[in-house]
Amino acid sequence: MDLAINNGKIVEKINENKAKVIDASGMIVMPGGVDIHCHIAGTDVNTGRLLRPEDHFRDVEAKTAVTRSGVGYSIPSTFTTGYRYSRMGYTTLMNPSMPPLEARHTHEELEDTPMVDKATYPLLGDWWFVLEHLRDGLIEECAAHVAWIMAATRGYAIKIVNPGGLEAWGFGSNVKSLDDTVPHFNITPREIIRGLCKVNKLLNLPHTIHVHTNNLGKPGNYVTAIETMKSGKP
Amino acid sequence: MTIVTGVTCPVCGTFCDDIELVVENNVIVDVKNACAMGAAKFLNYATHRNLKPLIRKNGELIETSLNEAVGKAAKILADANYPILYGWSCTSCEAIRVGLELAEEVGGVIDNTSTVCHGPSILSVQDVGIVSCTLGQIRHRADLIFYWASNPWSAHPRHIERYTMFTEGRFQKSTWKGYISRLGGVLSRKRLRRAANLVLRRDIPATPKIERHLPYTMFQKKRKMVVVDTRKTRTAEAADYFLQIEPNKDYELLQVFRMLIQNEELNVDKVAGVPIELLEEVADVMLDCKLGVFFFGLGLTMSEGKHRNIDTAISLTRDLNQRTKFLIMPMRGHYNVTGVNVVFTWQTGYPYAVDFSRGYPRYNPGETSVIDILSRGESDAGLSIASDPVAHFPREAVQNLVKNPLIAIDPEVTPTTLMADVVIPSSFMGIETEGTAYRMDHVPLPLKKVVEPPKTCLSDVEILQRILSQVRKLRRTSN
C-alpha cells in the first residue's frame, strides 16, 4: 500500500514523477496520536510536580547518551513527558490550559518537552477585558482583544474553565448555574460562553471553544454539561 | 542619549517593571522609579567588576584567556567525583536550563539559594500544599495585609506601594493619605518629646502608642496592615497593628491564632510576649476581612522550627478559608530565585538540592542540600554562579568549599571570586543581557538588554555552554 502526501497532508494521489519517494518496506507506518487535552506544561502543572516529591522516587528515568534524565508519577518532568508520549506513538500534544499572564512559563516548559509538536490554549473565560466587552455587547471589540491575546501568548484556541466561577473565586465564592450573575461584573456564564463562541466564529480559529463546564467535580453535574452544550446553539 | 522605558529591575523578588533608564554612550546615567537598591545597581554595577578571566597559579589569581579558564573549569568538573554547582538565583532561566544539563552531565549536585532562604517554605508546601495567587489579585482585592517576620521597608522597598497598602486597586483604595497624616502625628510627638527632654534635662519615656479602644466596626472599610516582628521596624511603624513577638516563638503564635479563629478560649495573659487581648482583636480582624494575605519572610524559615513554622502558617491560611478568603505568599529575595525553583522542578521534578550522581535526579534536603554536603566534607569540587556563598554560608561550610577546586562565574568581584581557583567574568543579566526571570508570585517577566557588555564578558548561557561542550569532549576522549 502506498501513501501520497502533498503539502503536509495525506491526499488521494499525486504526480509520482515529481514526488520524493520514501521506501518504508518492512517498517510500521502509523498515524501519530493527537492528544487534544493533556496538562503537560505551565504553572498549574509545575505545582503538581512540586507536591508529593515522594511520588517521583518510585519512577525515575536515568540519563542515556541521547536522552535526558527525569521522573514520572504523578506528573512527569518535561523531558520524560516528551519521551513517553513518543514511545506511545503520539506526535501532537495540546496543553489545554494556559493562564495568559504566565504564558511565557507554559512555553518555556513546552520548549523543554522534546520530540512532539505542541500547542496551548489561553484561559479567557474570566479575563476581565473579555467579561467587560461581553457585558457591554461589544463582540467585535472582544474579538479584536482575543486576537491580540492569541498572538501575544502564542495561543491556539479559546479555553474556558468554570466561566464566571474563576472570577467569583477571587473573593472565595462560585457560580452554581449558567444563569447566576458573576459578582461585580453583571454577566452570566451562559453569556460568556455564547459571547466567546461568537468571537471564535468571527476569528475563524482552527478549534472550537474548549470548555470546562461550571460545577466542576460536583455530583450530578451532567445536567450542567448538557445545558452548556445546548447554550452554544444559535 | 536614549531613554529606555519598561525596564524590569534585577534586584529583589518585587520585580518592578516600570523602571526608566537614561543611557548615554553605553552608560546608564539616570534611573527613575527604582528604589535605593535598584538605583544603586543600575548606577554602580560596573564599579567592582571582573573584566578578564582569572586562574590561580602559585596561590595568586592571574589573568588568562577565556579558553584556558573554560578548559580548566571543565577539567575540574569532569574529574570530580561529587561536584556541587551552586547559586543560580541572579541569572536567567535560559542559563539555569544549561546549568541543569551540565550538572546532569558531570553527575553532580545542583543546588540554589533557596537552600539557605525559603527552602523550608518549599518543604512545607510539599507537606501541606499552599493557597496563593499572583500579586495583581492582592493589589486589586486585599483589605488585610500581614507582613509576618518580613520587613519590606528594608528588603522589598516598593512592595507596599506596588502591591499592597499604597496602591489603587479595582476593589480597594490606597491608604497613602492616611499613612502620611499618621506619620505627621508620630513625628511631631517625637519632636515635642525631644524638645521636652532638652528643657527638663532628663529622659521622658515615650507615651505608649494609643491602642485601639473603639470597636473595629467603627472604622471605615479600608485596607489594614498587621506586622509581626521581633523589632519595631519601619514597616511596623506604618502598620495598623504591630505584634512584637519574642524570637523563636512564631510557631506558638501561629497556633494560637488557629485556636482563636475557632473561638477557643485561652487561659494565658500573653503568648510569645504579645497580650492575649491584642491577639483576640487581631483574630477578629482576620475573620472580618474580605480578602487577607500573609506575606512571610525569613524570620519564619531561619528561626527555630524552620519549615514547621511555615507549615503552621499555611494551615492557619487554610483554616481561615473556611470563614473568609485568605492567601499566603513567601517574600522571595533574590530576583530570580523563584525562577530557579520553577525551572528545576519542570526539568527534574524537584525544586532545589538535586543530586545527579546516580544518573537520575534525587532529592533529600538535609542530605543532598549544599550546606549539609559541605558540613560532611563530601564534595570534591565546586562551581558558584550568580551567587556569593563565601560571603553568606556559615564559616565551617565555607572552609570546606574553598579547600577544594572552586570555579566562580560572576560579573562582579566578590568574596567568592577572591577565593576561587578559576574566575570567569559574565555580563549582568537584566542590564547587559536579556533573559527570562520569575517574580516572587511566579509570574515570568522578560529582562531587557539596555547596554552592551564588555567584549570579555560573555553571558552566563554562553559560558555554561562552552564549559558543557568542553566537559563532553573530555569525557569522550577518556572513554
Add this chain to the structure above:
Amino acid sequence: MPKLKVILLTGRTIDQGKGKEYGKLSREYWESVTICFLDPKDLKVLEVKEDENIKVTTKSGSVVMKAVKSARSPHPKIAFIPYGPWASIIMNQKTHGTGMPSLKGISAEIEPAPKGKVLSLSELLNKHYKVKKS
C-alpha cells in the same frame, strides 16, 4: 568586663542592600555589614558607647564588630547583624536535617572589645579561609 547574653538575629538592611550593589569591595558595603545593632539599654549594661567595638561570640566562633544604637528599640537582649561575611563567621551551620542552617534566633554573648579591630574584607578572608592551593 561586663558581658551580655543575647539572641542574635541576622537580616537585611537597606544600607546592606545598597552596599552589595555598590560592590562587595566598596566602603559602603563594609560599613553596612560590620555593625551590630543593640538596644540603647543593652549598650548601657555593656558600658559601650555607639561606634565602639564589641566582640560577638556564638558556639561557632567570634567576630569583632562596631556597636550601633538601634532605632528599632525596645528589643532588650536582642542583637541584629546584617547579612554578610562577618555575620557568617558566627552563624550555626547545623541544619537539623532540613538543609537550612540556623541564621536567626541564635544564642550569643557580647562583650566590649576596646582593643579589638574590625577586620577588612581581605583580612577576614585571610584569617578564616586562606588555603594554600596551586
